[in-house]
Amino acid sequence: MKKKHLQLIYLITLFYQGFLYGTENTFSPIRLSTSINKVQPMTGIAFWASNNKALEALGDTVQLEFSYLTYSDVIETKGHYKWEVIDNLLNDIASRKHQAILRFHYTYPGKVKISVPAYIFNDEDYARTSATVENKKTFVPDWSFKELETFTTQFFANFAARYDGDPRLAMIQVGFGSYAEYHLYNGPRVLGKTFPTKKFQTSFFKTMNDKFDTTQWSVSIDAANSDYGPFSSKAEHANLNFGLFDDSMMHKTHSVTEDEYNLSSWKFFGIERYRKRMMGGEFSYYSDYDQKSVLTYPDGAWGRSFESFVDQFHLSYIIGNDQFRHQAPGRIREASMSMGYKFHVNSFEASNEQSRISISNIGVAPLYYDANPAVNGVRSNLSLKGLLPNQTIEFLIDSGGDTPSFAIESDYLVEGQVIGFSAD
Structure with a gap:
């Protein structure tokens, strides 16, 4: 009974460690290096x-x-x-x-x-x-x-x-x-x-x-x-x-x-x-x-x-x-x-299934329309609308992978407009 009990504990421990640290839930940093080199929409x-x-x-x-x-x-x-x-x-x-x-x-x-x-x-x-x-x-x-x-x-x-x-x-x-x-x-x-x-x-x-x-x-x-x-x-x-x-x-x-x-x-x-x-x-x-x-x-x-x-x-x-x-x-x-909002990505981490992203507004005003961080085309449920200067917001998005793509998407842009961001 004692041996079976130890085996059960061992199996539970492995399962718990796999849940916490398994490949699908291990977040790794994703490199982003870009700058804002264009005037932003609506500014x-x-x-x-x-x-x-x-x-x-x-x-x-x-x-x-x-x-x-x-x-x-x-x-x-x-x-x-x-x-x-x-x-x-x-x-x-x-x-x-x-x-x-x-x-x-x-x-x-x-x-x-x-x-x-x-x-x-x-x-x-x-x-x-x-x-x-x-x-x-x-x-x-x-x-x-x-x-x-x-x-x-x-x-x-x-x-x-x-x-x-x-x-x-x-x-x-x-x-x-x-x-x-x-x-x-x-x-x-x-x-x-x-x-x-x-x-x-x-x-x-x-x-x-x-x-x-x-x-x-x-x-x-x-x-x-x-x-x-x-x-x-x-x-x-x-x-x-x-x-x-x-x-x-x-x-x-x-x-x-x-x-x-x-x-x-x-x-x-x-x-x-x-x-x-x-x-x-x-x-x-x-x-x-x-x-x-x-x-x-x-x-x-x-x-x-x-x-x-x-x-x-x-x-x-x-x-x-x-x-x-x-x-x-x-x-x-x-x-x-110099006018309006400017978004800076502070960190970007991804597992197989999710991404964690931290974004700050380093501009002088918020964005006044909804725009959502997106990984591999999957948008966050949270919007960047209203993020004030010097404020930061954390996003968890249900998409990841080894080489995930990142963008800021909005339905309030005309064709050809892009919301940029800086990151390093």
């Missing part, structure tokens, strides 16, 4: 979709293209949308292996083209008005006409139903006033007439918040201005999931003092919004010097480098359509690569 300096010269010359240095649209581009008769206008634009941008940032507007200083739907403009109760904005004759919508409020809200509800989560669309920017940037500089600002009421704006943002589950959307920091915006306190916007864009980044006094307009507006909404919502903007057009100098390295415009602004505001992108005229492609690429 970088964005150029206008119509800037063919820059887009052709810069290639994959550009990952984002920006385009304005008017509402009348897409709809004329009530309830009938010409979605093909948007689809054609998105397809054109995607054909260059880029993603789109879209912004719809009613008012663009110097443009008198009717931007409200024809069925609204032709209604006998609609006041057909123009005004002088920035010393230019400009079309300004009649916000006393209630159907305009109804249409604008319904437009984005319908837009979300069709495009929310569309990988061709990196984000949309929304707002009112000139360029949809929440101002009417040198123009007639009358709430409820030339600018929407704060009550309507509040309702509009709640609809945006409810309808967009996946696609990022953002609002100008000028909405912090209580003359225009509906937010009288920080609490009123805290639970709304919009990001921010600043259309005058890096002008002379942008962040010199805490009370400066731009910086105080960022702080009103909270720079920490970057943890969940995409931050960006556009280089300042306050002066020709601004445009020519914003990417000068290391001093930038007015004594501060662009990279210092990227770090301070956790920027993922910035619109810089004129930079191809002022900077060499190499500098545009370098500046673009």
